[in-house]
Amino acid sequence: xxxxxxxxxxPVLAVLGSVTALGLxxxxxxxxxxxxxxxxxxxxxxxxAALILVCVWRPWRWSLNRQQALALLVFGMALGGMNLMFxxxxxxxxxxxxxxxxxxxxxxxAIYYSRRALDFVWLALAVVGLALxxxxxxxxxxxxxxxxxxxxxxxxxxxxxxxxxxxxRLGHIPSGQAVSLGLLCAALVVVPFGVAEAGxxxxxxxxxxxxxxxxxxxxxxxxxxxMLALRRLPPATFGIALATEPAIAxxxxxxxxxxxxxxxxxxxxACIMAAAMGSAVTRPGAKSPAVDASAATSG
Numbered sequence: 636x637x638x639x640x641x642x643x644x645x646p647v648l649a650v651l652g653s654v655t656a657l658g659l660x661x662x663x664x665x666x667x668x669x670x671x672x673x674x675x676x677x678x679x680x681x682x683x684a685a686l687i688l689v690c691v692w693r694p695w696r697w698s699l700n701r702q703q704a705l706a707l708l709v710f711g712m713a714l715g716g717m718n719l720m721f722x723x724x725x726x727x728x729x730x731x732x733x734x735x736x737x738x739x740x741x742x743x744x745a746i747y748y749s750r751r752a753l754d755f756v757w758l759a760l761a762v763v764g765l766a767l768x769x770x771x772x773x774x775x776x777x778x779x780x781x782x783x784x785x786x787x788x789x790x791x792x793x794x795x796x797x798x799x800x801x802x803x804r805l806g807h808i809p810s811g812q813a814v815s816l817g818l819l820c821a822a823l824v825v826v827p828f829g830v831a832e833a834g835x836x837x838x839x840x841x842x843x844x845x846x847x848x849x850x851x852x853x854x855x856x857x858x859x860x861x862m863l864a865l866r867r868l869p870p871a872t873f874g875i876a877l878a879t880e881p882a883i884a885x886x887x888x889x890x891x892x893x894x895x896x897x898x899x900x901x902x903x904x905a906c907i908m909a910a911a912m913g914s915a916v917t918r919p920g921a922k923s924p925a926v927d928a929s930a931a932t933s934g
Contacts, residue, residue, distance in 0.1 A: 660853020678829020679846030684854030711820020727784025731885025740792030764906030874915020
């Protein structure tokens, strides 16, 4: 492979690597649920990820004014809520479906800010996908899914949408500082729930070690890979690569968690992925050289 070809493809591979790492780490994290619950697992993931990224990015190198600090705090609260609600959804519904439902959040933001006629096509696809998953009118796919799990996944979608909108207001804060301090603020939201759920079990050495591994694989590595890729990929290419996440999550759930989906549920995932990819390709400025890192990450 020539140097030019490598320079073209490695950012795409970085995003796909990020999505795969997220799926692998989240699948491993679910192994902790019987021991410390979804809230405890989320606390370990977010807490360790924050510590890792603070050490990597050293956010204290840049100063913050009061307005920026407040914006980062609110941004981090949305990030914490997204992670907590997503893990609580995983407790009750399959991984792939939780990701597919969560994707409705950033997709709604993209369509809202665009407001073009073509976006109604992507909106319709997303609605079809969600209708195939959610228990609307007692459909066969959603009938056996936990209402609590679905509600948590929708809550994660709302938090992800808020995270994107709030991230756009961070101004000129460097992306490494924004993500590391944002995760630190997220930990302030998530860790108390984890302590309330699991208590002193969180301090068990084997659980701490496993939690550190999960945080590195499912948070620190994906966030860092995405930030590297964002500066070199147009939004359309980044969006298409990121939109593979529901399918990869479903495959990880099938291979590692024995979560087998029905044909209807796979169709729902395909509809939501198509909506996300279509929105990314047709978005105004989709061929520009960069995109804000705040829109890069999921639960």
